[in-house]
Amino acid sequence: MLLIECPWCGPRAETEFSYGGEAGIERPADPYALSDAEWADYLFFRRNPRGAHRELWHHAQGCRRWFGVERDTVSYRIEKSYRLSGAGSGRPAAAHIEASKEKRR
Amino acid sequence: MSEAGPPRPRIAISVRSGRGFLNLRLNPRRGQALEAAERILGQPMPRAANTFTAGENEVYWLGPDEWLVATGAKRVSALGSELAEALGGFHAAVNDVSGGHVELLVRGADARTVLAKGCTLDLHPREFVPGQCAQTGLGRAAVLLAAGDPSTCTIVVRRSFSGYLRRWLAYAARPRGARLPAL
Numbered sequence: 465m466l467l468i469e470c471p472w473c474g475p476r477a478e479t480e481f482s483y484g485g486e487a488g489i490e491r492p493a494d495p496y497a498l499s500d501a502e503w504a505d506y507l508f509f510r511r512n513p514r515g516a517h518r519e520l521w522h523h524a525q526g527c528r529r530w531f532g533v534e535r536d537t538v539s540y541r542i543e544k545s546y547r548l549s550g551a552g553s554g555r556p557a558a559a560h561i562e563a564s565k566e567k568r569r
Numbered sequence: 570m571s572e573a574g575p576p577r578p579r580i581a582i583s584v585r586s587g588r589g590f591l592n593l594r595l596n597p598r599r600g601q602a603l604e605a606a607e608r609i610l611g612q613p614m615p616r617a618a619n620t621f622t623a624g625e626n627e628v629y630w631l632g633p634d635e636w637l638v639a640t641g642a643k644r645v646s647a648l649g650s651e652l653a654e655a656l657g658g659f660h661a662a663v664n665d666v667s668g669g670h671v672e673l674l675v676r677g678a679d680a681r682t683v684l685a686k687g688c689t690l691d692l693h694p695r696e697f698v699p700g701q702c703a704q705t706g707l708g709r710a711a712v713l714l715a716a717g718d719p720s721t722c723t724i725v726v727r728r729s730f731s732g733y734l735r736r737w738l739a740y741a742a743r744p745r746g747a748r749l750p751a752l
């Protein structure tokens with residue numbers, strides 16, 4: 465079982481949390497400017513890296529707050545967890561779309 | 570050899586009836602809102618995560634902008650109105666959630682040992698000290714657990730889970746000589 469550090473409550477058992485997928489995905493500011501492929505990419509495609517991964521967790525049975533976690537997907541080691549408020553916690557949609565295009569090339 | 574009687578229970582599980590609950594949300598960075606609430610409550614609000622203050626009421630920290638106020642069922646309605654009025658000028662919310670919660674008391678020398686059977690937190694009196702509280706899992710229920718003195722724990726649980734939790738507690742406490750509390 466993972467021991468996950470909630471930024472407010474401290475280390476708690478994995479059973480208290482629910483997983484929210486890749487972190488930092490922002491809704492495109494103007495969806496109508498996107499092609500169907502780009503929109504589908506924003507909705508459905510995630511990076512799934514081998515190694516360092518920024519992801520969202522929800523302290524469902526605790527303080528019920530969302531927060532970010534940096535986890536290694538190979539070793540499951542959690543490098544850090546952090547509160548989401550504040551600048552720099554998100555990744556602009558354009559960059560995300562570019563990155564995922566890059567991935568599929 | 571003398572006949573040993575049945576073990577004397579070192580744990581008692583009871584429902585604390587006649588309780589009312591308010592959910593209180595406000596931005597603690599607005600110090601004035603916090604102070605306005607404290608004036609009405611007549612006691613300090615817990616600033617630190619996972620702590621509570623006991624006075625006329627118990628005020629539990631639930632999240633960085635959320636608290637649970639436990640008070641008498643007869644007082645809850647008036648207290649809610651007073652809080653709502655005092656916080657009228659702030660971005661805040663006061664909700665009476667009395668209908669949704671049940672407060673249980675688990676007392677006795679074995680209280681923490683029995684709770685530990687279904688809880689992943691370290692409940693040793695050295696770690697879970699008086700004044701601390703935690704929202705966590707107990708059995709399969711989500712609960713608010715609060716430490717009174719070393720032999721007393723308060724549990725606030727959703728009403729729909731309280732029957733299950735009381736049965737779970739009774740089952741977990743049975744080897745310690747406890748009997749099923751009235752449902």
Ligand SMILES: [Zn+2]
Nearest residue numbers: 470473523527
């Ligand atoms: Zn938490």
